[in-house]
Amino acid sequence: xxxxxxxxxxxxxxxxxxxxxxxxxxxxxxxxxxxxxxxxxxxxxxxxxxxxxxxxxxxxxxxxxxxxxxxxxxxxxxxxxxxxxxxxxxxxxxxxxxxxxxxxxxxxxxxxxxxxxxxxxxxxxxxxxxxxxxxxxxxxxxxxxxxxxxxxxxxxxxxxxxxxxxxxxxxxxxxxxxxxxxxxxxxxxxxxxxxxxxxxxxxxxxxxxxxxxxxxxxxxxxxxxxxx
Amino acid sequence: xxxxxxxxxxxxxxxxxxxxxxxxxxxxxxxxxxxxxxxxxxxxxxxxxxxxxxxxxxxxxxxxxxxxxxxxxxxxxxxxxxxxxxxxxxxxxxxxxxxxxxx
Numbered sequence: 192x193x194x195x196x197x198x199x200x201x202x203x204x205x206x207x208x209x210x211x212x213x214x215x216x217x218x219x220x221x222x223x224x225x226x227x228x229x230x231x232x233x234x235x236x237x238x239x240x241x242x243x244x245x246x247x248x249x250x251x252x253x254x255x256x257x258x259x260x261x262x263x264x265x266x267x268x269x270x271x272x273x274x275x276x277x278x279x280x281x282x283x284x285x286x287x288x289x290x291x292x293x294x295x296x297x298x299x300x301x302x303x304x305x306x307x308x309x310x311x312x313x314x315x316x317x318x319x320x321x322x323x324x325x326x327x328x329x330x331x332x333x334x335x336x337x338x339x340x341x342x343x344x345x346x347x348x349x350x351x352x353x354x355x356x357x358x359x360x361x362x363x364x365x366x367x368x369x370x371x372x373x374x375x376x377x378x379x380x381x382x383x384x385x386x387x388x389x390x391x392x393x394x395x396x397x398x399x400x401x402x403x404x405x406x407x408x409x410x411x412x413x414x415x416x417x418x419x
Numbered sequence: 420x421x422x423x424x425x426x427x428x429x430x431x432x433x434x435x436x437x438x439x440x441x442x443x444x445x446x447x448x449x450x451x452x453x454x455x456x457x458x459x460x461x462x463x464x465x466x467x468x469x470x471x472x473x474x475x476x477x478x479x480x481x482x483x484x485x486x487x488x489x490x491x492x493x494x495x496x497x498x499x500x501x502x503x504x505x506x507x508x509x510x511x512x513x514x515x516x517x518x519x520x521x522x
Contacts, residue, residue: 212504212505213505215506216504216505216506216509217505219506219509220509233421237421237422237425240422240425240426240429241425241428241429243429244425244426244428244429244430244432244433245425245428245429245432246429246432247432247436249463249467250428250432252471254424254425254428258421260481263420264420264421264423264424264425265420265423265424265427267424267428268424268425268427268428268431271428271432272428272431272432272435274463274467275428275431275432275435275436276435277459277460277463278432278435278436278439279435279436279438279439280439280455280456280459280460281436281439281460282436282437282438282439282440282441282442283439283442283447283452283456284447284456285439285440286439286440286441286442286444286447287444287447289440291440296437296440296441297437299440300433300436300437300440301433301436303436303439303440305460305464353516353520354517354520355513355517356487356491356512356513356514356515356516356517356518356520357513358471358488358516359472359487359488359490359491359492359512359513359515359516359517360491360509360510360512360513360516361471362468362471362472362488362491362492362495362512363491363492363494363495363498363508363509363511363512363513364505364508364509364512365464365467365468365471366468366492366495366496366499366508366512367495367499367505367508367509368464369461369464369465369468370499372460372461372464373461377458378457378458378461381458381461381462381465382461382462382465383465384462385461385462385463385465385466385469386465386466386468386469388466389465389466389469389470390469390470390473390474390483393469393470393473393474393481393482393483394481394482394483396481397481401466401469401470401474402463402466402467402470404466405462405463405465405466406459406462406463408458408462409455409458409459409461409462410455412454412458413451413454413455413457413458414451416454
């Protein structure tokens, strides 16, 4: 796996700095999970448990969204699990790169999220990938859970989080994650098709289904495109 | 029931993460698996944005809606074109939507 030279100490420090920056930005956004969770009818403890146990933002929002719309909690769990399937795909890329086995792999698994994957998957060596993964993963975990608690406690006194645009912050954050990935014709086409399919399904299916259905776009494009 | 759902969701999400890390390398070297893996983050994130910004899930059935969130998304896109960092993009989206609702 290690085909590139080991990173220098200063390169590792740069990776740590980037990881901390992403952790601060993403962790802060846990405030909206806390506020939206409480405003949708979950208790403070339940909202915090979601961040500790589920620890993957989109799944938490999907869960909360179903609760907020009056859906059954188990339907919320199902939507969250469907969305969590994308972390499996990150793991596919990270497993060999990080090179952990046994207990370390089991512990690292909980930290596999959008941001920790993004900050490690492009690294050229195992030590650089582990540095990016751990800095981002642990940083987001700590800050995300603290922010969730803060948002859940404040949410009850702050009233409707929409007055502060917190519901729009979600879309903005996802757009910021998506932006650097729109670097080819194929990925732009995939994005357009996925958005169109998801929007078409919104009025027709329960919350959570449109997003997962969009995964079919990836499979379709992968099947239709020949390796070049 | 809500607690059961939370624990079940957490456990299943963890196992999904662990499953990905545990897949043998020879499976990952299949060209089709690689191509799907390349495209999945893009389609999942795009669909998430579409649903988060353009749908209203408050009634019994989700509906398509246009409201202040669209302005927030547009402002976020402008911030990204201007190379703003992640947190600024998020704050711009929230502030814009909040402002539009005030007007």
